[in-house]
Amino acid sequence: MSNQTGLNRSNRTNTSSGYSFFDFVQKPIEVYVFIDPLCPECWSLEPYLKKLSVEYGRFFTIRPIVTGHLNTLNKDQFHEPRKLKEIWEKTAKRTGMSCDGDLWIDNPVSLPWKASLAIKAAELQGKKAGRVFLRKVQEYLFLGKQNVSDRDVLVDCAREANLDITEFKNDLFSPSAKKALQCDLKLTMEMEVDYIPTIVFFNQVAEEEGIKVSGLYPYDIYVRVLMEMLQKNPIPSEKPPLEDFLAFYGVVGNKEISVVYDWSLAKTDKEMKKLQLKRKAERIPVKYGSFWKYKEN
16 A cells, blocks of 8 residues: 555546535545546455445545546557456456456457546536446456447447446537546546555545555455544444345445445355345356346346
8 A cells, every 4th residue: 555645636627517416425535446448457346345334434525536447457448359358357357347358359349448438427427427427338358358449349338237328328428528538537637646546545534644455455455545534443344235236226236235245255145146036137158257237136
């Protein structure tokens, strides 16, 4: 974990559209998550972000920042598909978050920047819309082996994220989306983020420096940083029933459930099979581990 950075709030831009009901309550901490939608390490951060949101979400808001191509994966410039496949497979085996490296052989992403631009276009419909769309892009990419630079695939992601499709199509290559992406890239430079994923915690109330955490760490590290920013040790919120958790997110992996509920993968699979028997969950065929989709009766 890196030391406190010399960043201040004057380096940050603010947006105010698309708040949910709970966002009207000013939360003291803002969490900037610097990601590349095509980065498997960023995908592997998802279980920890979910757990942090479940246990301490009342104290912070998450703001994804699209960084572009900073990590070693993308320095290959997508010209070495077999190497990319190998990196994805190793990451999936290490982290438990399935990402199918066959994508780079069977259906490679041709223009990665289009996925990043699409995320900013989705955010024009609100912060929450942008976060849900980002997740759908990751699911289509890592689980479905879809080319997320294809316009039709991006529109399908938008449809699953319940966006206004007409608005999304109009915004996809608009000056507004391009400007928003440029703002994210500028922010990445200003905050001296040179590795992804990187999380920067800011206290909205106290005018203090942010704390930057680069790379993947055990969950306890993120909690410790949050406590340091809050200057107190609050009790974690009670976890929701599993069915409610699945219904809220729509699609979740065994690794995500295990992390959030502090269960073994075996216990998670057992609990999910119970929901499957109740016809509340459908198993998604993936290369590594298990992912589940919520079924509404």
